[in-house]
Amino acid sequence: MQGGLMLQGSGFGSARHVQEFSMKDHLSENVRRMRQIQRKCKQREKETTQPVKVMWKSEKYADIQSKIKQERENPPPPPRPQSARFLRAHSRSGPLVKLESRPCSPDPTNKLSVPPASSANDVHMMRHNFDFIKVNGRNARHTQVPRPASASALDNLKKKDEETMADYPFGEVPSYLRSRKKQWKKDEEDRIANTPDPSMPPGHRALPEKERMETLTLLKSKEKELVRQLASLPIGCDTMRVRNQRKEVEGKLAEIEEAIKIFSRPKVFVKCDP
Template sequence: MNPVRGPRDAQMRAGITPTNHAKNNAVAVREQSQMNALRKAAEQQQPEGKLKLPPVRSMSAERPLQRRPSSASGRDFINENKIGAVAPVRPPKLERKDSASYLNKKDYGQVPQYLLERKMQMAADVEAAARAKEAALIPPGMRLMPEEERQETLEVLKQNREEVDRAIQGLPLRIETPSAIRRKDELERRLREIEDAIKIFSRPKVLVHL
């Protein structure tokens, strides 16, 4: 192990020559002494009545002190931070696409054709399954009457009921003869049959013999 012995040792290991402050100070003192001697000699040779020269300042004394590195490794983090903070590079902006461009499409707002066909196929499958289920419930020798045929039969039965009602209304108030009694009984029986048939054909589904 070879630990670092102070900042100067760290600078030497980093390849930086440490500043000899004692030497610089000695040079500055020597220059200042020489300047003072020259100024004193000039004052002795200067005639009376003339302005005295201002004291000469040594340039070495005005020499700015060198800034010591900010760390033992010899790196100047202050300057590095300043350089890194200058005008950070921004990533290039990506061109934004017009979010409303899809509104200009011809088929905007319309259901695609393949979805319409799929819906139609699903409806047809449901209807076929319902018909198959109904067909399984129909007894042998029977059939389900189509809706159009049921409506036509129901209309005929209603017309027959009206005719029988008019015939019953045309009977005499007093029915005494055997033929008149048979006529009245026959009309009433027919009227009951028609009303029963109307009840049957008024149902949404009617089964009839083949």
């Protein structure tokens, strides 16, 4: 073969064979698949369909119809004639009355309050001999000039203060100060009375002054009585009974003297009751 090499089948310089691929339509495939699923579902529902169970109803009311059904079957009642004027203005007051108008006529009784201009010629000026200057001068002499309210109030206040100072009792202590001093004195006495004594032993209380004096008076009277008993005992008779009686009286007298010494102190402490 001249001019070149010839190969069996395909050779250089020949057209390429383009393989065509067919594109798949997914939309149509999805629609077809959905319809197939719907048909299967409908067929399955038909196969599994069961008859609806009738609702239970009592035999007593089997022949009685529903009132709603009767109302729907019966025709509606005809409208009433008075309902056409319901909620209408003046529906119960009857027909409207038309008033006839009449022309206005002037009232002859009305008279003018101002006289006519033609009567001005009949007016005459009247003048009296009156001295206004003299009258004004007399009024000016006897008229008091009004003062402002603030100045008058200040004068009244000053006058009132002067009267108060004139009537005030100088050199005397005011009553409110005297009452206040009494209150201060009472408060101080209460404070001193309620202040606990540092020398008071625990478990004791201070005996009030009044109670201390009463107890002291009783002790002194008892002492006088014992001294009188001791003096009335016989001196020459020295029997056992007399000696015991003298010893008993002397013991009581010693106790009372000791108690008098205790209650004669300015402060007496007694044990508190449990």
